[in-house]
Amino acid sequence: MTREGTTMESKCKWIKEAITSTCHEVLGHNKHHYKERITVDALDNIQEKRNKEAAINTSQTKAETPKEQVGYTEGHKKAKRSIRTKKINMWKI
Structure with missing residues (x-):
């Protein structure tokens, strides 16, 4: 125990929670991390494929x-074609 009556683990936990909450406030929380080259149209095509499956x-x-x-x-x-063309166009820029 340290002098203040708290353990080192509780201090580390408090620091981690403070950093995490600050990052979520500033950056926002992303539930899904999509690749930038996959557009909404490509996601719609993927969902259509899943429905057909x-x-x-x-x-x-x-x-x-x-x-x-x-x-x-x-x-x-x-x-596949829509993702491939978007990827090619992204690298041409």
Whole structure:
């Protein structure tokens, strides 16, 4: 114990909490850390791809599955293409 009656761990904990709260006040808290090259349109394409993947998983018959897979592959290609073009354009600047 130190002279004031507090332990070193409690002091470190207090300092860490003070720094963390100050950083959150100044910078704000980011829940998700997205890459800058991924735009909102690309995120929409990714979500569309996920929805199509869910449709494949919930298809009732084997006849429906190939139809859903075609839509999924198109959505997958679209999402990849949009991210790739944004990445290329970002590096050209």
